[in-house]
Amino acid sequence: MAAASQPKYDIAVKGAGSKLGDCPFCHRALLTLVEKKVPYTTTLIDFDHKPQWLLDVNPAGSVPVMKDLETGEWIVDSGTIADHLEATHPDPPLGTLDTSPQIGLDVLPKFKNFITSNPEEAAAKEAELEACLRGLDAHLAASGPYIGGEAPCATDLAVMPRLYHMQVATKHFRDWDVPAELQALQKYMELFMVRDSWNLTHYSPELVVAGWAKHGATKI
Numbered sequence: 001m002a003a004a005s006q007p008k009y010d011i012a013v014k015g016a017g018s019k020l021g022d023c024p025f026c027h028r029a030l031l032t033l034v035e036k037k038v039p040y041t042t043t044l045i046d047f048d049h050k051p052q053w054l055l056d057v058n059p060a061g062s063v064p065v066m067k068d069l070e071t072g073e074w075i076v077d078s079g080t081i082a083d084h085l086e087a088t089h090p091d092p093p094l095g096t097l098d099t100s101p102q103i104g105l106d107v108l109p110k111f112k113n114f115i116t117s118n119p120e121e122a123a124a125k126e127a128e129l130e131a132c133l134r135g136l137d138a139h140l141a142a143s144g145p146y147i148g149g150e151a152p153c154a155t156d157l158a159v160m161p162r163l164y165h166m167q168v169a170t171k172h173f174r175d176w177d178v179p180a181e182l183q184a185l186q187k188y189m190e191l192f193m194v195r196d197s198w199n200l201t202h203y204s205p206e207l208v209v210a211g212w213a214k215h216g217a218t219k220i
């Protein structure tokens with residue numbers, strides 16, 4: 001899979017066969033490459049058969065990891081990859097997470113706590129998720145349509161994959177929808193999901209559901 005000829009990097013991401021896998025961190029790194037129009041190739045890592053080279057490069061065994069094909073340098077972790085790309089390919093400027101609005105990132109632990117909660121704690125976890133989404137909606141309503149304003153910033157590329165997981169997993173496991181009155185948030189997700197970068201990098205809802213089922217999400 002190549003974004004253009006003369007790849008500059010090869011990025012290893014979760015996947016199997018020819019399909020991208022359900023990793024929001026890999027998704028963030030891929031979105032950054034595509035938004036910056038950096039040519040790359042992709043190596044898919046089947047988590048049931050992790051290659052030894054991945055463990056040599058990153059003893060944690062996690063992806064994404066990205067190799068600079070000119071220098072041979074490995075860049076490990078989605079945040080480090082995003083910062084590296086910002087430094088080496090400043091156009092279009094996305095900023096770094098540190099310099100971008102600090103909002104929305106905690107949607108991942110919030111929805112994870114909700115979809116893995118037991119019946120006694122579900123209402124409280126739902127309320128915490130909703131509060132997090134309301135904060136993001138208020139930011140988008142005031143200074144959107146993206147978290148970065150008129151154009152996506154580094155935070156958008158980290159948050160959108162998490163929101164996708166949230167949307168799919170809460171619907172499947174809890175028959176829950178983002179409250180309809182959070183219109184700026186609804187519009188934001190729709191707007192992002194028609195970007196070329198999203199179309200080139202997204203994976204199916206079925207993979208998201210299967211992934212969270214493995215991580216303890218249940219229907220109650």
Ligand SMILES: N[C@@H](CCC(=O)N[C@@H](CS)C(=O)NCC(=O)O)C(=O)O
Pocket residue numbers: 014022023024025026047061062063064076077078079
């Ligand atoms: N902090 C890392 C986290 C990456 C991460 O946790 N990736 C998961 C997939 S979503 C992984 O590779 N897990 C290894 C495993 O489950 O064996 C980053 O941002 O890149």
